[in-house]
Amino acid sequence: MAADRSGPLPLTAQIVSQLRAAMSDGRLAAGERLPSSRLLAGTLSVSRTVVNSAYAQLFAEGWIEGRHGSGTYVADGAGRAMVRPGPGGQPAAAGHDGTGQQAGTPSGAGLPVIELRPGIPWTAGIDRAAWRRAWRSAGTQAPAAVTGPLGSAALRAALTGYLRRSRGVRCEPTQIMVTRGVAGSLGLIAAALLRPGDKVGIEEPGYPAARAVFAAHGAQLVPCPVDADGLVVDALPAGLRLVYVTPAHQYPLGGRLPVPRRRALIAWANATGALIVEDDYDGEFRYDVGPLPALFGLDPGAVVYLGTTTKILTPELRVGWLVARPDLVSRLAEVAAGMGEWAGGPAQHAVLTLISGGDLERHIRRMRHEYARRREAMTGILGNAAAWHLLGEEAGMHMVARTSRDAEEIAAQAWGRGVAVVTLARYFAGPVTVNGLVLGYGGAVPGEILHACRLLAELAAAPRPGRAGRDTG
Numbered sequence: 161m162a163a164d165r166s167g168p169l170p171l172t173a174q175i176v177s178q179l180r181a182a183m184s185d186g187r188l189a190a191g192e193r194l195p196s197s198r199l200l201a202g203t204l205s206v207s208r209t210v211v212n213s214a215y216a217q218l219f220a221e222g223w224i225e226g227r228h229g230s231g232t233y234v235a236d237g238a239g240r241a242m243v244r245p246g247p248g249g250q251p252a253a254a255g256h257d258g259t260g261q262q263a264g265t266p267s268g269a270g271l272p273v274i275e276l277r278p279g280i281p282w283t284a285g286i287d288r289a290a291w292r293r294a295w296r297s298a299g300t301q302a303p304a305a306v307t308g309p310l311g312s313a314a315l316r317a318a319l320t321g322y323l324r325r326s327r328g329v330r331c332e333p334t335q336i337m338v339t340r341g342v343a344g345s346l347g348l349i350a351a352a353l354l355r356p357g358d359k360v361g362i363e364e365p366g367y368p369a370a371r372a373v374f375a376a377h378g379a380q381l382v383p384c385p386v387d388a389d390g391l392v393v394d395a396l397p398a399g400l401r402l403v404y405v406t407p408a409h410q411y412p413l414g415g416r417l418p419v420p421r422r423r424a425l426i427a428w429a430n431a432t433g434a435l436i437v438e439d440d441y442d443g444e445f446r447y448d449v450g451p452l453p454a455l456f457g458l459d460p461g462a463v464v465y466l467g468t469t470t471k472i473l474t475p476e477l478r479v480g481w482l483v484a485r486p487d488l489v490s491r492l493a494e495v496a497a498g499m500g501e502w503a504g505g506p507a508q509h510a511v512l513t514l515i516s517g518g519d520l521e522r523h524i525r526r527m528r529h530e531y532a533r534r535r536e537a538m539t540g541i542l543g544n545a546a547a548w549h550l551l552g553e554e555a556g557m558h559m560v561a562r563t564s565r566d567a568e569e570i571a572a573q574a575w576g577r578g579v580a581v582v583t584l585a586r587y588f589a590g591p592v593t594v595n596g597l598v599l600g601y602g603g604a605v606p607g608e609i610l611h612a613c614r615l616l617a618e619l620a621a622a623p624r625p626g627r628a629g630r631d632t633g
């Protein structure tokens with residue numbers, strides 16, 4: 161491996177690309193231990209922050225895993241299996257949401273997969289004319305010799321209006337930093353604000369990629385319980401440096417943090433000096449009532465707000481945003497400058513064009529109707545199936561289906577019959593206390609969803625071996 165400071169890619173991206181390639185072609189095998197961040201940084205003559213950020217990205221993509229007290233290893237299932245040919249013989253991309261699982265064909269089944277894993281947007285719904293306009297506009301811009309870590313001034317100005325209209329976030333351009341998405345924002349926050357051993361509160365169950373990013377920077381992760389309404393503020397432990405929350409649609413259980421808890425969380429942050437990191441996951445998509453304004457509006461000094469185009473449009477853009485008080489934004493920008501880690505200029509300009517022309521908000525309105533149809537298809541089957549109990553179906557692009565049956569067994573059987581699902585187990589850092597599936601409806605059309613959900617209902621209701629009758633859950 162080598163790190164080329166004069167190369168076209170940032171150092172972090174170079175390391176990620178080289179490690180990914182080594183795992184893809186088998187030079188690094190599943191289960192093989194990777195060098196520590198200190199050792200690899202010394203070998204490549206880069207900072208540990210650069211290596212930690214590279215490891216965090218690979219954690220989020222599912223290529224590597226940490227083992228408590230032991231180190232970092234190539235994940236089981238990584239390597240050639242993660243880049244096996246997809247449709248048309250092209251490599252299938254790593255599963256969004258860090259699952260490390262792929263769309264394609266179940267081994268030996270000869271069946272196309274119906275994609276019910278979470279975190280996958282319906283990219284076919286993007287207005288192709290608007291998409292082409294955005295990239296034609298980006299192509300008219302002369303390549304920049306030097307880019308700034310804060311991001312495009314024009315995009316930051318446009319985001320002030322977009323965030324005010326869509327999420328009730330009132331801020332100035334000086335409070336916004338353009339990033340490479342939520343994982344990129346979390347990496348910057350960890351690099352700038354955390355010291356090894358600092359305690360970070362993570363929802364339990366919660367977003368695995370967030371855990372991976374903070375762990376890669378040496379944080380001590382503290383699981384914080386959630387219930388049907390989201391984070392249990394009264395159960396927050398003492399000594400946290402920051403807490404990461406998904407208040408709009410708790411990931412994965414789906415609770416919406418109510419106003420009294422939001423106020424209690426702000427009061428807790430002010431009393432303890434801790435920082436709240438608000439991932440506005442699924443904030444754009446709600447089907448029962450209007451979404452609550454972002455938590456950021458209650459106290460911009462205590463909250464860092466994160467947003468991204470990954471779920472709205474496509475993960476290929478790698479453009480997100482971070483909103484915080486100006487002094488914190490300046491500190492984060494300094495760290496980003498040292499890491500060479502920011503969103504690409506053409507992608508930023510394309511997003512600017514989509515916002516300025518109103519295409520982004522029109523797209524969100526169309527997708528809200530489209531996802532509502534898919535949600536209805538899913539709830540229409542599983543909501544009436546005795547073996548399933550649904551959670552979090554009022555918003556977003558996924559819901560949780562609880563069952564008394566073995567969720568891992570159902571997931572394996574579904575895969576064998578052409579349906580890709582994810583179990584709740586991967587979202588827990590500790591013991592799994594809720595058994596079920598996390599079902600996304602962004603990656604399949606209503607007809608596919610109906611077929612897949614009928615299969616899941618059948619699998620959950622089937623008698624267990626050696627037992628008569630149905631298991632009603």
